[in-house]
Amino acid sequence: MANIQQVAKQAGVSVATVSRVLNGQNSVSAKTKMRVEEAIKKLNYEPSLLGRNLRTSESRLLLILIPTISNPFYLEIIKGIEQVAISQNYNILLCETDSNPNKENIYFDLIRKKMADGIITMDPAVNVETLKKLAENFSIIQCSEYEECSGIPYVTIDNEEASYRAVKHLIQIGHHNIALMNADEKYLFARQRKMGYKRALEENGITLRNEYIISTPNLGFENGQHAMKKILNLQDRPTAVFAVSDLLAIGALKEINAAGLHVPNDIAVVGFDKIDFSNMTNPTLTTIAQPMRKMGNVAARMLIEKIKGEEVESILLDHELVIRESTSR
Amino acid sequence: MANIQQVAKQAGVSVATVSRVLNGQNSVSAKTKMRVEEAIKKLNYEPSLLGRNLRTSESRLLLILIPTISNPFYLEIIKGIEQVAISQNYNILLCETDSNPNKENIYFDLIRKKMADGIITMDPAVNVETLKKLAENFSIIQCSEYEECSGIPYVTIDNEEASYRAVKHLIQIGHHNIALMNADEKYLFARQRKMGYKRALEENGITLRNEYIISTPNLGFENGQHAMKKILNLQDRPTAVFAVSDLLAIGALKEINAAGLHVPNDIAVVGFDKIDFSNMTNPTLTTIAQPMRKMGNVAARMLIEKIKGEEVESILLDHELVIRESTSR
DNA sequence: TATAAAAATGTAATCGATTTCATTATTAAC
DNA sequence: GTTAATAATGAAATCGATTACATTTTTATA
Numbered sequence: 001m002a003n004i005q006q007v008a009k010q011a012g013v014s015v016a017t018v019s020r021v022l023n024g025q026n027s028v029s030a031k032t033k034m035r036v037e038e039a040i041k042k043l044n045y046e047p048s049l050l051g052r053n054l055r056t057s058e059s060r061l062l063l064i065l066i067p068t069i070s071n072p073f074y075l076e077i078i079k080g081i082e083q084v085a086i087s088q089n090y091n092i093l094l095c096e097t098d099s100n101p102n103k104e105n106i107y108f109d110l111i112r113k114k115m116a117d118g119i120i121t122m123d124p125a126v127n128v129e130t131l132k133k134l135a136e137n138f139s140i141i142q143c144s145e146y147e148e149c150s151g152i153p154y155v156t157i158d159n160e161e162a163s164y165r166a167v168k169h170l171i172q173i174g175h176h177n178i179a180l181m182n183a184d185e186k187y188l189f190a191r192q193r194k195m196g197y198k199r200a201l202e203e204n205g206i207t208l209r210n211e212y213i214i215s216t217p218n219l220g221f222e223n224g225q226h227a228m229k230k231i232l233n234l235q236d237r238p239t240a241v242f243a244v245s246d247l248l249a250i251g252a253l254k255e256i257n258a259a260g261l262h263v264p265n266d267i268a269v270v271g272f273d274k275i276d277f278s279n280m281t282n283p284t285l286t287t288i289a290q291p292m293r294k295m296g297n298v299a300a301r302m303l304i305e306k307i308k309g310e311e312v313e314s315i316l317l318d319h320e321l322v323i324r325e326s327t328s329r
Numbered sequence: 330m331a332n333i334q335q336v337a338k339q340a341g342v343s344v345a346t347v348s349r350v351l352n353g354q355n356s357v358s359a360k361t362k363m364r365v366e367e368a369i370k371k372l373n374y375e376p377s378l379l380g381r382n383l384r385t386s387e388s389r390l391l392l393i394l395i396p397t398i399s400n401p402f403y404l405e406i407i408k409g410i411e412q413v414a415i416s417q418n419y420n421i422l423l424c425e426t427d428s429n430p431n432k433e434n435i436y437f438d439l440i441r442k443k444m445a446d447g448i449i450t451m452d453p454a455v456n457v458e459t460l461k462k463l464a465e466n467f468s469i470i471q472c473s474e475y476e477e478c479s480g481i482p483y484v485t486i487d488n489e490e491a492s493y494r495a496v497k498h499l500i501q502i503g504h505h506n507i508a509l510m511n512a513d514e515k516y517l518f519a520r521q522r523k524m525g526y527k528r529a530l531e532e533n534g535i536t537l538r539n540e541y542i543i544s545t546p547n548l549g550f551e552n553g554q555h556a557m558k559k560i561l562n563l564q565d566r567p568t569a570v571f572a573v574s575d576l577l578a579i580g581a582l583k584e585i586n587a588a589g590l591h592v593p594n595d596i597a598v599v600g601f602d603k604i605d606f607s608n609m610t611n612p613t614l615t616t617i618a619q620p621m622r623k624m625g626n627v628a629a630r631m632l633i634e635k636i637k638g639e640e641v642e643s644i645l646l647d648h649e650l651v652i653r654e655s656t657s658r
Numbered sequence: 659t660a661t662a663a664a665a666a667t668g669t670a671a672t673c674g675a676t677t678t679c680a681t682t683a684t685t686a687a688c
Numbered sequence: 689g690t691t692a693a694t695a696a697t698g699a700a701a702t703c704g705a706t707t708a709c710a711t712t713t714t715t716a717t718a
Contacts, residue, residue, distance in 0.1 A: 001466075003703090003704055003705085004704060004705060004706095005704080005705095013667075013668085014667065014668045014669075015668090015669095015704090015705080015706090016667070016668060016669080016670095016706080016707075017666085017667060017668075018705095019705070019706055019707080020666095020667090020706095020707095022705090022706095023706080027665065027666060027667085028666070028667085029665085029666060029667090029714095032666080032667080046438075046441040046442050046443075047442060047704085047705070048383075048442060048443040048703090048704055048705065049388075049439075049442045049443055049444040049704095049705090050379075050382050050383040050386070050388065050443050050444070050703075050704070050705080051383055051673095051703070051704025051705030051706085052704075052705050052706070053379050053383075053444075053673095053705085054377075054379040054380055054382075054383045054672095054673050054674065054675085054703085054704080054705070054706095055672070055673050055704080055705050055706045055707085056673085056705085056706070057379070057673065057674095059378075059379065061422075069404050069407065069408065070401070070404060070605065072399070072401075075398050075399060078398065079398065079425070082425065086435065091422060091439065091444075092422075092423070093390075093420060093421075093422055093423075094421070094422075094423045096408070096411065106415065109375075110378075110420065112375040113375050113376060113377060113378045114375075114377040114378060114379050114674095115378040115379070115382075115420075137330075221605065221606075221608075221609050250609050251609070253611070254609055254611060257611050276399065276550065277550075277606060277609075279550075280550050280579055280580070280583055280606075280610075281609075281610075281611075282582075282583060282586050282610075282611055332673090332674055332675080333674060333675060333676095334674080334675095342697075342698085343697065343698045343699075344674090344675080344676090344698090344699095345676080345677075345697070345698060345699080345700095346696085346697060346698075347675095348675070348676055348677080349676095349696095349697090351675090351676095352676080356695070356696060356697085357696070357697085358684095358695080358696060358697090361696080361697080376674080376675070377673090377674055377675065378674095378675090379673075379674070379675080380673070380674025380675030380676085380703095381674075381675050381676070382675085382703095383673085383674080383675070383676095383702095383703050383704065383705085384674080384675050384676045384677080384702070384703050385675085385676070385703085386703065386704095443704095
C-alpha cells in the first residue's frame, strides 16, 4: 500500500509532480510523466481518497433518503439517480429512514460532518424543521414527495392532475361509485391526489361520499388489503377503486379475489406508480405511470448543480395513464 | 463551519484536549470538559469525518455488491446488513453491478482507494480472479451466492438440501412429472439446487427427464414467463414446477393463468426465497424461506470482524419450506 | 549569445482531525 | 512541607493527498 511520497521517491520527482500526473494536468513533460506512471505501476499505487477528500473538502458521496426500501417505486428512481451520479463521479449512500426522525438524524449527521456532499430526500414529512435548517448550509433536493413552502427545490409530477385523469378514466368507462384509497393526509401527495379525485367527480356531477374515502397509514400491500376489507363492507359497495399506490392496489386486488369477486367485472381497480409488479398481477393493473427513471436523473442533476453552487429551479415531470386489465373487460 | 482549532481557541485549550472531549476520553477534568462543550455548542461545531478518517485510515463505509436492485430477495438481506452496520457505526454503500465487470470495477476501486473498509458481495460469478486478488489485501465476505474455492468466507444456506425438500414436497402431494426452472449453471446455487432436485427424484424412483429442466439467463419475472411458455409446450406436460426463485415462479404463475390453466389443480408451483410478493400473488406461493434478515446480520458481523483483523469462518444458515396455496388444493 | 518568456518542477503550506510524547498541575504519602 | 505518583494538558507530528508560490529548466526571440 504505497502512498504518493513513495511514488515520488521511486520516480525521482516531487509529490507535486506525481499529483499532477494523477490529475492529468498537462504541465508535466512526457518524459517525467512516463517515469511517474512506471513508478505507479511498479508500486501498485492507488491514490487514497481519504487524503484527497480532506484536501478538496468533498466526499463525492450523495445521500438518498427513502422511507422504505420495500416499495419498488423508489428503486427505479434510485437507478435514475445512480446513473447520473456515477457518470459525474459521485457515489450514492442509500438511507432508509423508516420515516423515523432518529434514523433520519443519523444520516443528517453524515452531511453535517462532511461525509456527504448533498441529499436527495423522498421523505420530507419527517423532521421538516431540521431539514429546512439543514438546507441553509447544505445542498438538498426533494424528489417525488416534497414540502411546499420549504424553499427547497423539488422534482415531482402533477399529482392533482394525475389523480384527476385516473378517476376520469373510471368515470368514462361507466363507474359512478368510486372509492379513493388514499395515504395519510399528512403527505402532500395525498392531499393533492384527493383534490384531483374530487375535481373529477364534481366535473361529472357525481356527489362526493365521505365513506368512499379510506385513508391508510402506509403504502404497503397489507394496508391495501385492510383498506379493501373496509370498502367491501360498505353498505353501498363501490364498483371501482382508485388506490394512490400500486402496492395498495395489489393488496386490494388480492382482497377482492379472496371475497370471490371479480376484477374488473365486479370492481375495477386503478393503481399509481407503475411499478414492475403491477404487470405481474392477475389481472394486470391499470395505473398512473410516473417517470421514475427520469425523476431520478433530474434529481441527481439538480443536486450536483446545487453542490456546484448554481441556482436550481423546481421541476414538474409528465405522467401517463396506462390502461390494463383491471379496468377493461 | 468551525473546525477543531477554532473550538480550541474559543475554549482556551489545545486541540488535543478538544479531541479528547470529542472522543470521550476520561483524562479531561470536568471543568475543562464543560468549557470545551460550551465552545462546541457556541460555534455549532461538528467534527469533520474527512479529517478523522484520514488520520484513522478508515472510512467506516461498507460496500454491498448486488447484481440487481430489482429482486426483492436482496432487499431484506440489505436491511439485515444495515441493522448491524449502523449499530457498529458503519454506513453502507449499495452497489448494483448489473453483473457487469466494468461496473463492478468502479466499486472495487472504491476499496482500493480506501474509500471503503470492506465488501459484502452477493454476485461473485463476475470477475472471480479480481475478487480473489482483492481479498488478499482487503476484507471481503460472500453472502448467499459464493465462489467455492476462493478462500473468501461466506454465509449462505444449504441449497442442495433446500431444493431437495421443495421437490420432495411436490412428490409427497402426488406429483411425478416435475419440471425444474433453474438459473444459469454458471451460478453455484443453480448447480446445487439441480443436485437437490435430482436426489429427490432418484430417492423416489422417478426417472430424470432432461426436457423438464429449463434454464433461464436471469431470475426476473419475464424469464419465468418465458420459461413457463416452453414448459407448457412440452409433449408430456409436467404437473408441477419448481422454480429456483420467487420471481421466476410468479412469472410462471402468470403464464399458467394466461394459458387458462389452474394453479395448483392443473399445475402446482413452488418458488424459492419467500420474498414479500410471494404472498401477494393469487394463489399465494409455496416457497423455500431463506433467512434473509439473519443472513444480512451475519454477513455484516463477519465483515466487521474481518476488518478488525479477526479470523472468520463460513456459515450455513437454516431454511424452511413454506406451504401455501400454489401447492394445496 | 544574451535575454525574455514559457514550461516544468519543487518546496512547503494546507485540509481537520488523532495521538505520542513531553510538560505542567494536582493529589497523596510521609 | 517535601517528594513521589498521578492526573491533566499542550506541542507537534501525522495521515495522504492538493496547490499556491518559488525556483529551475527549456524554448523562443532578437
